[in-house]
Amino acid sequence: MTNLDFLAVTIEIDETGELRNVSSVAEAAEILRQNWPVDRGKELSRARRACLDAMEGTGSLEEARTAFVAAANEAGILVWNSAWQF
8 A cells, every 4th residue: 555644634623622633544534434523515425435545546645635625624624734825
């Protein structure tokens, strides 16, 4: 398996305000499956599929990261995207 690490994405993981830096496809997939604050959403479904595809080698790391950021934004938990430039 190739390296599936990516630039960190910071999300707020629960109502306590605890922050978590997500920096790999495997970590993103686990959070999307087990600790996501909403059960449904267009971007959530897309992110789950993109992470699975990347882990199986049929999708790209960039697609998985982009989909994860979109799902976090959709869920209202995106705090910081390390790819943002000012």
